[in-house]
Every structure is written in structure tokens, then in C-alpha cells.
Amino acid sequence: MSENKLSRDVFSAIADPTRRQLIHLLAEAEELPLHDLTVQFPMGRTAVSKHLTILKEAGLVLDRKVGRETRFRLNASPLREIQDWVSFYSKYWSMNMMRLNQLLEEEEE
Amino acid sequence: MSENKLSRDVFSAIADPTRRQLIHLLAEAEELPLHDLTVQFPMGRTAVSKHLTILKEAGLVLDRKVGRETRFRLNASPLREIQDWVSFYSKYWSMNMMRLNQLLEEEEE
DNA sequence: ATTATAGGATACCAATTGGTGTTGTGTCAG
DNA sequence: CTGACACAACACCAATTGGTATCCTATAAT
Numbered sequence: 001m002s003e004n005k006l007s008r009d010v011f012s013a014i015a016d017p018t019r020r021q022l023i024h025l026l027a028e029a030e031e032l033p034l035h036d037l038t039v040q041f042p043m044g045r046t047a048v049s050k051h052l053t054i055l056k057e058a059g060l061v062l063d064r065k066v067g068r069e070t071r072f073r074l075n076a077s078p079l080r081e082i083q084d085w086v087s088f089y090s091k092y093w094s095m096n097m098m099r100l101n102q103l104l105e106e107e108e109e
Numbered sequence: 110m111s112e113n114k115l116s117r118d119v120f121s122a123i124a125d126p127t128r129r130q131l132i133h134l135l136a137e138a139e140e141l142p143l144h145d146l147t148v149q150f151p152m153g154r155t156a157v158s159k160h161l162t163i164l165k166e167a168g169l170v171l172d173r174k175v176g177r178e179t180r181f182r183l184n185a186s187p188l189r190e191i192q193d194w195v196s197f198y199s200k201y202w203s204m205n206m207m208r209l210n211q212l213l214e215e216e217e218e
Numbered sequence: 219a220t221t222a223t224a225g226g227a228t229a230c231c232a233a234t235t236g237g238t239g240t241t242g243t244g245t246c247a248g
Numbered sequence: 249c250t251g252a253c254a255c256a257a258c259a260c261c262a263a264t265t266g267g268t269a270t271c272c273t274a275t276a277a278t
Binding site: 009011014016017076077080082083085086090092093 | 118126183185186188195196198199
């Protein structure tokens with residue numbers, strides 16, 4: 001029933017520094033209304049709300065209405081896709097390290 | 110002339126699926142000229158070249174001229190920043206968090 | 219009941235993004 | 249020498265992004 005109308009790419013969702021900061025705030029604070037989030041940024045409420053919508057579309061944020069406020073909380077599990085993607089390349093930067101070490105060893109001799 | 114044109118955010122560099130595929134191709138192939146990369150995409154040479162420029166600005170790709178062709182290769186180490194960032198949140202997608210979200214959802218009803 | 223607050227919904231705007239085609243230049247093959 | 253090739257450098261364009269200001273409704277406080 002709760003179908004996501006527009007599924008957003010997680011990679012593009014975390015591309016914006018404001019959205020990464022939102023993720024950080026929500027990770028620390030468990031649950032926050034829009035107002036409390038807005039005051040931490042040098043931009044208006046509408047802009048923050050748009051960023052939260054994008055995070056929601058990527059499944060990174062959930063919200064619930066409590067009285068007159070909408071409280072947002074983090075759902076970090078979509079970030080697993082990022083970790084899976086990036087960990088594939090970890091062997092490539094350790095490979096670079098091995099090459100560098102090789103070059104340094106050759107230089108020493 | 111040690112001018113680094115504009116240091117690009119690694120997060121935004123990997124936000125585009127075309128650029129992620131370029132990273133993948135370069136990871137597998139060690140070194141590739143622009144032409145060999147272009148034929149793998151449904152777009153023109155100029156578009157692929159622009160994506161490679163963005164990857165270069167993020168430090169993810171290096172290039173060298175060999176004769177009349179420019180060969181590109183991967184430099185994966187900037188991806189470490191991504192891994193550092195995402196690994197911080199791994200604790201948030203644990204089973205306990207999922208249960209908390211579930212409890213909050215039930216409270217809503 | 220009145221007023222202040224939280225935030226959804228729009229309309230609007232400038233800058234950026236992701237693509238195109240064209241032109242020019244250096245390089246390799248006949 | 250003459251083409252064909254690889255690519256950079258532009259100019260250009262539509263769609264998207266990241267922000268604004270404004271209006272409206274629902275809720276809370278007095």
C-alpha cells in the first residue's frame with residue numbers, strides 16, 4: 001500500500017552536502033521536526049523540505065505527523081547499496097598502494 | 110602550472126550512472142582511450158568526454174596522451190572518502206534500528 | 219475566539235547538468 | 249601528400265536542481 005511514487009537513486013540523494021548533513025543530524029537525534037532541522041541551515045524551510053522529500057524518495061528518511069509537526073527520522077539501510085558499491089573498489093586503491101610500495105622499494109635499491 | 114582547475118566533490122562525481130559505469134570499465138581494463146569507452150555508451154563522444162572531465166576533477170581518473178589518443182585510467186583512492194562516510198552509518202541499519210522504526214510505525218496507527 | 223506556529227502546495231527564478239552538433243588540430247596509414 | 253582518425257574546444261539547448269517568496273490549512277497557546 002505504501003508504494004514509493006518516485007524511486008530516487010541513492011547515489012544522487014547523497015550527492016548534496018545539505019542532504020548529507022540532514023542524514024547526520026537525523027542519525028544523532030533519532031527524530032526531528034522540520035523546524036528543528038531548518039534552523040541548522042542557512043536556507044529557508046521550503047528548501048530543507050525539498051531536500052527531505054528527495055531523501056524520502058530514496059528511502060533514506062521516514063516521516064510521521066505528530067500534531068501540527070512532521071517528524072523525520074533516518075532509515076539508513078539504503079546506504080548499504082553505497083557500501084556494496086564502494087567496497088568493490090577497495091581492492092583497487094590497495095592495489096595502488098602495493099604498486100607505490102613496489103616503486104619505493106625499487107628506488108631504495 | 111600546478112593549477113588544479115576545480116576540485117569536484119567525489120559524492121557528486123559518482124552520482125551519475127554513466128560515470129559509475131565508466132569507473133567500472135576503467136577498473137577492469139587498466140587503461141582505455143576515449144574511443145573505446147565511447148562505443149560502450151548510447152551517447153556521443155563529447156558527452157563521454159565531459160563525464161571523464163568531471164571524474165578527473167574529482168581525482169578519480171587520470172589521463173595521458175599516447176600519440177593521437179588520450180588514455181584514461183582509474184585512480185580509486187578518492188573513493189575512500191565515500192567508504193569512510195558510509196561506514197559511519199553501518200551501525201544505523203542494524204536490526205535494532207529496524208525494530209525501532211517498526212514500533213514508531215505502529216504508534217502512528 | 220484570536221493569534222502564533224508548523225508546514226504543505228505553488229509559482230517562479232538562476233545556475234547547473236547532460237546532452238547535441240560543429241570546427242579545428244595533431245597523428246597515423248596508404 | 250592526402251585522407252581518415254582521435255580528440256579537444258566551443259557554442260548551443262532542454263531539463264533538472266537548489267533556492268526564493270507567497271498563500272493556505274491545521275494545530276497549539278493564551
